[in-house]
Amino acid sequence: MEKNDKDLKIRCVYxxxxxxxxxxxxxxxxxxxxxxxPDLVDILICTGLCEILISSDIEKAFFMVV
Structure with a gap:
């Protein structure tokens, strides 16, 4: 492996x-x-009954906490 950039990112895999x-x-x-x-099935059924659904992604917030 050659390092040709100072922003080279390496990911460890186990x-x-x-x-x-x-x-x-x-x-x-x-x-x-x-x-x-079972909880997932209940959530999917309830979301089908709702008039308005709000969804969000907390990936960035999770990494800020950790």
Whole structure:
């Protein structure tokens, strides 16, 4: 890899299924949260009944908090 620009961005990528002997892989150690699919179906049904719907993207706000 050649560095030809001072704004070169590098993104680290992890193999979540890689295992070492006697230990868990990253995918097995992650917390499995609650099943949100029933809530999603309810939200979709309710949005179909509303006259006005407001949507927003909080990606930038999330990175400011973290």
């Amino acid at each position: 193999n979540g299924s890689a295992k070492m002997k006697g230990s868990l892989c990253l995918n097995e150690a992650l917390y499995r949260g609650p099943v949100l699919l």
